[in-house]
Amino acid sequence: MAHNENTIQNRRNKHLSPFERGQIAALHNAGHSNREIGRRLGRVHQTIANELKRGTTTQLKTGRTPYVAYFPETGQAVYERNRLNCGAKNKLLVAIEFVEFACEKIILDSWSPDAVVGYTSRLDEWKDKPRVSTKTLYNYIDLDLLRVRNIDLPMKLRRNTKTKRVQRNRKILGKSIAERPAEIEDRTEFGHWEIDTVEGQKSDDNALLTLVERKTRNYYAILLDDQDHDSVDYALNQLRQDFGDLFPQVFKTITSDNGSEFSTLSESLKGITDVYFARPYAPYERGSNERHNGLLRRFIPKGKAVSDYSREAIQRIYQTLNNLPRKILSYQQPAILLEQEVARLVS
Numbered sequence: 587m588a589h590n591e592n593t594i595q596n597r598r599n600k601h602l603s604p605f606e607r608g609q610i611a612a613l614h615n616a617g618h619s620n621r622e623i624g625r626r627l628g629r630v631h632q633t634i635a636n637e638l639k640r641g642t643t644t645q646l647k648t649g650r651t652p653y654v655a656y657f658p659e660t661g662q663a664v665y666e667r668n669r670l671n672c673g674a675k676n677k678l679l680v681a682i683e684f685v686e687f688a689c690e691k692i693i694l695d696s697w698s699p700d701a702v703v704g705y706t707s708r709l710d711e712w713k714d715k716p717r718v719s720t721k722t723l724y725n726y727i728d729l730d731l732l733r734v735r736n737i738d739l740p741m742k743l744r745r746n747t748k749t750k751r752v753q754r755n756r757k758i759l760g761k762s763i764a765e766r767p768a769e770i771e772d773r774t775e776f777g778h779w780e781i782d783t784v785e786g787q788k789s790d791d792n793a794l795l796t797l798v799e800r801k802t803r804n805y806y807a808i809l810l811d812d813q814d815h816d817s818v819d820y821a822l823n824q825l826r827q828d829f830g831d832l833f834p835q836v837f838k839t840i841t842s843d844n845g846s847e848f849s850t851l852s853e854s855l856k857g858i859t860d861v862y863f864a865r866p867y868a869p870y871e872r873g874s875n876e877r878h879n880g881l882l883r884r885f886i887p888k889g890k891a892v893s894d895y896s897r898e899a900i901q902r903i904y905q906t907l908n909n910l911p912r913k914i915l916s917y918q919q920p921a922i923l924l925e926q927e928v929a930r931l932v933s
Contacts, residue, residue, distance in 0.1 A: 601665070602629075602637055607658035610637055614656055640664050678731060681716035688723060689734050696884065697910055698739065699723040704917030759844055759863050760852035763871055766862045770839065773801045776927040777838035780875035783813055783847055784882060786892030794892060794900065795821045796882065797840070798874045802923035803912055805878045807904040809897050815850045822854065834858050835931050841872055881907055 602610075606627055613623045620638070624631040641661025646652050678685060684706065691697040697705075700720045706712040718726075726732050727739070770778045776799070784794040784807070793813035797806045808824070810817040826833045839860045842848045852861045864871040885903045886895065895903075908921035915923065 602633070602661075604658065604662050607637065607641065607661050610634060610661075611641075611656055611658045614638060637661055677716065677718050677722065678726060681718050684712070684715060684717045685723075685726070685732065689732055692734050693738055695909070696906060699727070700913055701911045701917065704913055705911035708917055759842075759849055761860070761862050763841060763862045763864045766839065766841065770800070775838075776801045777836055779837055779840045780872040781840050781842045781848070781851075782872065782875045782879060783810070783818070783845065784879055784886075784892075785813055786886075787889065792892040793817070794882070794886075796875060796879055798878045799920075799924065800874055802920050802927060803874060803878070803915060804920040804924040805881075805904050805907050807882060807900050809892070809895075809900055813847050815847050818847050819850060819854045822851075826858075832928065832931055836928065843869070843872065878907065881910075 606629075609627060610623055613626065618626075619631075620634040621631040623629075624634045627634075638656050641658060641664065642654060642656045643660050644652055644654050687706070688699065688702040691702050691705075692699065703717070703720045703723060706717060727734050727736060769775060778800045779797050780800065781795070781797050784796055786792055786794075793810045795806075795808040795810050795818055797808075798804065806825075808821045810821060825837075829836050837859045839862060840851070840855070841862045841864060842851055843864050844866055848863075855861055869876045882903065885906075886892065905921070908924070909919050911917040911919055
């Protein structure tokens with residue numbers, strides 16, 4: 587027989603309340619069927635049957651025969667215990683070995699959470715071990731679940747709010763970046779560098795000469811006595827001595843800005859390395875160098891005297907950056923890639 591009227595309200599995804607459990611107990615003790623109780627409460631009869639099974643227990647009283655009955659308090663307690671096992675499971679304890687490794691790399695080696703996740707994904711020793719994603723790792727940090735805090739993470743680059751300026755009658759220091767071969771843009775060939783200087787305090791302080799190779803992202807920071815062309819030429823001459831006969835192959839081209847410290851760069855490297863100059867106020871044309879200088883500022887903040895750092899300390903800083911796995915390099919390390927490129931030249 588078909589029923590034309592349905593008296594049971596749609597209560598899907600609505601859990602029984604303690605009050606409803608009390609109603610079930612009263613109606614069940616009064617002898618009503620599961621269907622009748624369900625009709626009165628606006629529930630399907632199977633929900634009532636499940637609740638009676640959940641809350642039924644054996645009662646033992648001294649001097650009396652044990653009896654079985656439904657108790658709404660028991661049903662509520664079982665329900666709450668079961669709810670604790672619901673939802674997504676926290677992987678923090680499961681992946682504790684990976685989390686400890688990540689904390690060590692972030693705090694001691696200044697790696698980013700994404701660098702840790704990407705780096706371990708390339709290693710066979712981590713293939714079968716529990717790990718978490720970059721997003722989950724950031725979530726743990728935001729929730730203060732790790733010994734890593736947001737203050738330990740690299741600062742985000744801030745939007746440049748400086749207005750664009752146009753300089754007229756500027757001095758031409760050498761070949762424009764517009765003359766640079768187009769194949770350098772795709773970063774498939776090794777040996778093309780970007781160069782810049784990083785200043786310390788405004789007066790009476792040392793400076794740093796920084797270079798980054800476009801393909802491998804290998805980075806150098808060299809201490810200068812002063813931020814002038816003589817100091818830059820001297821530092822590059824030291825690099826020429828370090829690389830010896832390989833220098834023209836390792837440093838095929840260098841792209842610079844129009845700072846006065848690079849005014850003699852083309853002349854000092856004439857016949858050895860091709861030098862190109864970016865357009866004025868266009869730091870994006872040397873984006874790799876600007877990016878790495880930003881990473882350097884994590885260790886030598888603006889306003890901090892460069893003279894406070896020894897040559898050995900500065901070397902440790904840029905070696906740390908070169909050992910940092912990069913997402914753009916499929917989480918390979920710039921230092922390893924440079925070694926591979928130089929080894930090809932030697933062979």
